Amino acid sequence: MTKVLVVVTNNQRFGALDRATGLWLSESVHFQAVMAEHGIDVDYVSPKGGYVPLDPGSLTDMDATTWRYYNDADFRNRDLAQSFTPAEVNPADYAAIYFAGGHGVLWDFPNNVDLAKLADVIHQNGGITAAVCHGVVGLLGLHETDGRELIADKHVAGFSNEEEAINQLTDAVPFLTQDALVKAGGLYTSAAAYTAHVVVDGNLVTGQNPQSAKGVAEAVVKLLQA
Template structure:
């Protein structure tokens, strides 16, 4: 069977207590997507609600060539961003890996989401790769190993740092801090300097710290799939 990878994106379009838009951080999905596409691996996008995927406005500032190429592609926008799958439309057996992309919106609809958890746990139980980047790593909270323990417990992990959130001036706007949540769940957290690439692989788990790490996460997933 041709390998496919499932990209999980947020359906949340605003901060809960702020009149501030959020959503998917576009480069975090498309940099990963581009690595898969370059190696002939198909991807599907799923969101907690399905359908339209909101974009964090901040992710459209200073876009690089890869992000512009996807953003300019009407087929990409109309299929992946306008018609993301609903969780109930996903058959975990179809996927060799799952990847949680970030953006602040993920802080509200990723953690302990039963629909997303059941998909991710099934892919992992089938021997698949689990990956996440930046705020998307909160989608790992509540996932389990086949023996029932938390997936990230005692594993090396990365994710958006407290320092980076402080630089965003959004420490008090998010429901919790990503770094703190990973540590609380038993993850062995590491980080690099703010907004520099940092990717960690531990078995079949791959995590990245920030938007600058998305391509590296894709490359690490590719190595595991090979």
């Protein structure tokens, strides 16, 4: 059976600021719902394993899909409360890896050696690498089979500087996602703020913002079925 590994954050705050953050819930469950529609199982992994904090902002305007998962005790108790550690995961079991966002990831995704090992094996096995919104910073430190940065000279999307400014969080984050993608050699593109924008470059699929999570999932399914 085809399986996909969903990567989520363990980080619950904006660095030293007394401001809560975590996973942006719709970014994982909108992706997961599309996988479920196509009979594809998912597992959740986080840098430390265990509890996955939710960004409070992601709970203020939930749609039917997000509510369905939020109300599902099995989802909460398994995926959110008992996410796998990287050491508990065999990357050979997965056809794709997906980095979900939320501002929390800015502190524990970039250049995470344990996550990179999983992602690199999945990529080297011909699998798909996907990410959305701030989750694209999980691509930093991933590699092509020849050792180059995975996103170097690849078309990518991710949370834009404009969107961060609209959030009024430009000075609260350790770095800007768009700038980090460009610095790593990514060929960055964006659409209007908070509109869906999905970019596919080979087996790399990226999305700009929460509105792009479903489209990223649909692109991943298309690649899996190719």
